[in-house]
Amino acid sequence: MTANTVARTLVNEFICRYGAPKSLHSDQGRNFEAALIKELCETFDIHKTRTTPYHPQSNGLAERFHRTLLTMLSARATTDRRNWDLILPMTLLAYRTSIHESTKATPYRILFGREAALPIVVMYRLPEIPPQTPAEYIWNFRNDLADSFKEIREKLKTESRRQKKWYDRGTTDYKFNIDDKVWLATLKKDKLDRMSEGPYRILQQVGQNIYINPRKKLIVHVDRLKRWYGTNPNAMQTRGKTPEQQVKANNNEERSHNVIITTSNQPEQETSQEQDFSRPKRTIITPR
Numbered sequence: 291m292t293a294n295t296v297a298r299t300l301v302n303e304f305i306c307r308y309g310a311p312k313s314l315h316s317d318q319g320r321n322f323e324a325a326l327i328k329e330l331c332e333t334f335d336i337h338k339t340r341t342t343p344y345h346p347q348s349n350g351l352a353e354r355f356h357r358t359l360l361t362m363l364s365a366r367a368t369t370d371r372r373n374w375d376l377i378l379p380m381t382l383l384a385y386r387t388s389i390h391e392s393t394k395a396t397p398y399r400i401l402f403g404r405e406a407a408l409p410i411v412v413m414y415r416l417p418e419i420p421p422q423t424p425a426e427y428i429w430n431f432r433n434d435l436a437d438s439f440k441e442i443r444e445k446l447k448t449e450s451r452r453q454k455k456w457y458d459r460g461t462t463d464y465k466f467n468i469d470d471k472v473w474l475a476t477l478k479k480d481k482l483d484r485m486s487e488g489p490y491r492i493l494q495q496v497g498q499n500i501y502i503n504p505r506k507k508l509i510v511h512v513d514r515l516k517r518w519y520g521t522n523p524n525a526m527q528t529r530g531k532t533p534e535q536q537v538k539a540n541n542n543e544e545r546s547h548n549v550i551i552t553t554s555n556q557p558e559q560e561t562s563q564e565q566d567f568s569r570p571k572r573t574i575i576t577p578r
Contacts, residue, residue, distance in 0.1 A: 291321050292321055293320070293321045293322075293324035293326045293327055294326065295321070296321050296322065296327060297326050297327060297330050300314075300330065301330070305334065310334035310335065310336060311336060312336070312337060313336060313337040313338070313339060314327075314331060314336050314337070314338050314339070315339045315340070315341070315349060315352075316338075316339075316340055316341070316349075317340065317341045317349065318340050318341065318343060322340070323340070342511050344476075344477055344514065345511040345513065345514070347511075347513075348511070358385065359381070359382075359385065362381050362384065362385065363377065363378070363381055366381060383406075385397070386398045386406070387405070387406050387408060391449075392445065392446055392449040393442045393445055393446060394442075394445055395438065395442060399438070400438070400442065403431055403434060403435045403438070466492050466512075466515065466517075467492065468492055469491060469492060470491070470492045470517065470518075471488070471489040471490070471491055471492075471517075471518035471519075471520070472488060472489060472490050472491075472492065472515045472516060472517060472518050473486040473487070473488040473489065473490075473515065473516040473517075473518050474486055474487050474488050474490055474514055474515060475513075475514040475515075475516065486516065488518055489518040489520065490518075
């Protein structure tokens, strides 16, 4: 998907229907980081944020929705899986009118303040809303929305605490200090690929995300760090190399590999000038 397609879809399918959003959160794909998207956000005064690489939790809501949507599509596309685009609209209608587990409300009601008019309303002759004047309708509508949003916020807080408690069961709370040496977990594309690279040295700690920098700055999450124990901090290990290539790489790597931990609450860089999109995504560090 190109940046032109993203921009056209964002304008035609979202902004023209619902108005310009306050913020746009995406991954660091080239189509989302292009100059066209930046210009679009400036035109509509949209605050652009992005996820950290290899950390889908940064955009967990979208990732979870994709998983749910794929499950629903696979359940319906039983004969010809190539016609998924034909059944997509009705599948989305089913999702939008289903009660969400976290909010205990349908996405349609949260967005429009009322339930969707479905064939079941006609079939079972559900009771209609008593006649109201426009002023009464607006007043009741606003009060209903305010009460609904207040209730939904409380349910989301409860669900967030529950999910955090469940997630924390499988995590380790590492406490890193300045000058600590750490391993960086990497995504494995091959069964024999290394699980981590390093060591890296922490230069500054101000939060839970890190900047890795010999040459270009990349933002990764503290969950991908693990304490390094060793005696040779310059012995940079990379995955996918033979022992001979590893020795050569270590001999050529004389500079220390540095890590800066920065806050996860601060907005990330608004430009992509520091991102090297020409190299493969699996390559975290490019030697000088």
